[in-house]
Amino acid sequence: MTGARRTVKNAKSEIAPFAVFFRTHYADTVRLARLLSGSNTFAEDLAQDAFTRVQRHFGRLDNPAAYLRTTTVNTCRNWHRGRGREAANIRRLGSPQIALPPEAAELSDAIKALPYRQRAVLVLRFWLDLSEADIAAALGCRLGTVKSLQSRALATLRKELPR
């Protein structure tokens, strides 16, 4: 009996860190994926894909949360660039649609139309409130590039949106 209990305990101790990490960050990662991808339908897939990649390196990561964030950014970028467009041809039955007020919908559409990195900068800056340095790390680019991307994104939105 004692032995069995010890076995269970040991098993838990092996999986607990990732399980805790997963439960702690899952919802926010889905939300991040949703904002980065613009897809409510595929946000969970993207988040799970990011977790899958993180899990493979989990034991060796100094800052798994930052790694997860970067991985989510990259996963969404890949989705957006390639398969995401194909995924548009895949319709899941019962996919929930989000209704937004007209002005918000207009802004949402304008942000969706931005190049991915510009959109990502906006999400990381205005939703996650990351510093420019952290955004640069997440995007794998220079600090100056972050400033430039944000500036261009906002300029485009101001141009596209009625006051």
Added chain:
Amino acid sequence: MSTDLEPRIRELFRDLADQTTITPDVHPSIVSQRQPSSGRWSYALAAAVTVTLIAGVIVVQTRRDRSEPASTVHEYGDPVGIFPAGDVDRVVAVAYGSPSDVAAAYLVDRFPATDAEMSSALLNPPLYDSTGDRAVLLFEAVPNESVSTGRLTMLRVEDPPGDAGWVVVSADIGGAQLGGLELDDGRIVGTVTTDVAGRGLLTVHDAESGDLIDEETTDIPDGTTLGEPEVIGFEVGDVSARAVSVRFWNPATTEESGPVFAESLVREGDVSTPSTSEQWSSVTDDLALGPFATDSNSLIESLTGRQEIVRARGVSVAITDGYQGGPPDPAMAGGLCLATTMGGTGRSLCWWPDGTGTSIATSTLFVETNEPNVGIIASVVPDTVASVTDSAGRNIPINDNVWYAVVGAGLHTYFLESADGRKQQVLTYGIVPMGSAPG
């Protein structure tokens, strides 16, 4: 710097985040049952995994215009430099040596390593066809920040006899395809099919000298999307060359779709070696036209060992060791990957036997073919899977851990059964007949 726009953006993000659908109590084990998606090739399967878990339904709407070849989005670098095929009348190879050597030379020539933002590397040893005279090599291109996979088709030539060389007859990096190429009586015609918006540049070169014969630019509208590609016809007259290299290059945008590239050779009919001419024509068709559009019956072409190409109605199923279709990851070594391609359209997935993948592989690829309402479903399964059956109870053969089925319109459900009797539904796919809207 705060602006009037920023509060609106913050509020929008908050609203969207709050309304995001999040499955309650998702267990972390869902992650261990997933395959990391193979970069740009495999998102359809990522969706499939989750759908599998919830025994859901995926509906794939077929392309509305099935006369247009499938296209996909990959990207590539600046096709600078000249790489003439050589004296095509005598079928001199561009280089003598292994297909890998020639392919590497081709990639270096077309996409110089000196470009700091562009690098390329061969992904696998050559995949030979049953004759040993044709080879396909996948390569990985890393333009800017993205990774994409392309394909080279090569032809073995022997000139002089006994001195084998290889020529690159087509490069296909997706996002752009050349089709219907004909060089007849000094006139070349063909089409470019692309779903990547931007300004495309079509150039026609003398295949022997590499000299530029003609060039055209075409604006591909922003509304161009996958599945509804633009088909651009072209015609060039007064061509005196006996063989020409046609290249299409679209730098597109660096942040979104990335550049695409396609190249094919076509030769006049007055070649001195008819058999070689047939080979060239056939191989060129492989990439430019898709040989399967006209050969609709299944053609199974099994190669030896772990490298295998199975063709069925326009789809090549390539089994390779290692990882392809995405960023290299040392942790993925030792995996078994399945790549399906069709005229540049490809998807892939990998399975790892170390227990980090699915215990029973439920990840499934779906690829459309050039035929209306026809697709292929394929998957890799571990040795523990004893059988695959469809909903009608028909057994689907498993060869080298791979099973596939060519399917038509309607719903398709598959079941895996392990050696110890466990049975699991893989996925239900629905193909909506052409012209119908998905439900």
